[in-house]
Amino acid sequence: MEFKYDTQLLIEGKxxxxxxxxxxxxxxxQGDCLLVVGxxxxxxxxxxxxxxxxxxxxxxxxxxxxxxxVEDMDRQARGLQG
Numbered sequence: 001m002e003f004k005y006d007t008q009l010l011i012e013g014k015x016x017x018x019x020x021x022x023x024x025x026x027x028x029x030q031g032d033c034l035l036v037v038g039x040x041x042x043x044x045x046x047x048x049x050x051x052x053x054x055x056x057x058x059x060x061x062x063x064x065x066x067x068x069x070v071e072d073m074d075r076q077a078r079g080l081q082g
Contacts, residue, residue, distance in 0.1 A: 003031050003048040006071040007055050011043045013063020
């Protein structure tokens with residue numbers, strides 16, 4: 001498994017752009033399975049990465065982040081919780 005953490009969150013803010021966020025992810029983060037959907041006030045992010053803290057740091061600069069989920073997919077694959 002190349003990317004270990006399934007990272008999901010919501011960003012609530014103003015003048016959010018899913019295209020700009022997607023471009024930033026493509027240029028600055030290593031990962032896959034990127035999903036950026038929403039509108040100017042609410043964006044949902046889903047991303048597989050080895051550095052979820054960088055994703056959280058960036059997204060927190062865009063607005064309020066909540067419903068944050070970071071799951072270790074390797075642990076899940078081995079049948080463990082958490």
